[in-house]
């Protein structure tokens with residue numbers, strides 16, 4: 342009985358999934374949440390950090406990968422690293438290079454935190470990952486808004502041409518969204534239209550996280 346009581350009082354990292362289509366505003370929503378809390382209590386891991394390593398492929402071969410398909414990700418590694426964090430140990434997370442279409446040689450150290458946001462287009466697609474999440478959020482933004490944002494971002498930040506963004510959008514991003522991402526909306530606890538502009542939606546999430554952190558503080562006192 343004492344063991345059961347101790348188990349109940351143990352802190353375990355709460356995982357919050359934030360998904361939605363490409364350029365829907367997942368990162369902006371996650372960042373807006375992070376900004377409200379101390380960095381030692383809440384952090385974000387991006388599924389994109391776990392795109393498979395393609396160092397063994399020529400650049401021209403890397404361009405043929407479908408980056409919007411679940412098989413493009415090493416989700417097993419993400420799950421393993423989340424489990425390590427939940428066991429109270431730090432992990433070294435890969436840093437992805439969108440211009441090279443592969444992992445860089447760098448990693449960054451992530452310490453365990455009370456709340457971990459796991460962000461990405463397919464984080465609700467994998468049942469094992471979904472089952473680790475206490476809260477699941479879908480950022481819902483119209484396709485036309487997303488493609489406009491994506492054109493701008495991919496040209497400014499990810500080393501792409503306009504032709505390249507349009508071809509990739511029509512051949513992979515759009516069909517994969519409808520096949521794999523949009524169907525995961527049904528698993529979401531909260532759907533946030535328009536992402537970070539949705540002040541009420543953000544307030545609800547921030548209030549919920551504040552109460553999770555307060556509960557954890559009470560466990561510290563006991």
Ligand SMILES: Nc1ncnc2c1ncn2[C@@H]1O[C@H](COP(=O)(O)OP(=O)(O)O)[C@@H](O)[C@H]1O
Pocket residue numbers: 361362363364365366367368369370490494535536537538
């Ligand atoms: N509500 C919004 N209004 C205007 N621009 C936005 C909004 N949300 C995101 N953006 C912009 O759209 C781009 C993609 O947003 P981001 O949050 O990185 O999306 P995702 O993580 O879903 O790909 C960024 O340039 C960001 O500044």
Ligand SMILES: Nc1ccn([C@@H]2O[C@H](COP(=O)(O)O)[C@@H](O)[C@H]2O)c(=O)n1
Pocket residue numbers: 362363364367389392408409438439441442443461462514
């Ligand atoms: N080498 C890569 C890897 C990924 N992408 C695209 O990134 C999108 C996911 O990132 P968001 O920030 O938009 O959620 C995804 O749609 C991939 O197409 C890429 O273009 N190249």
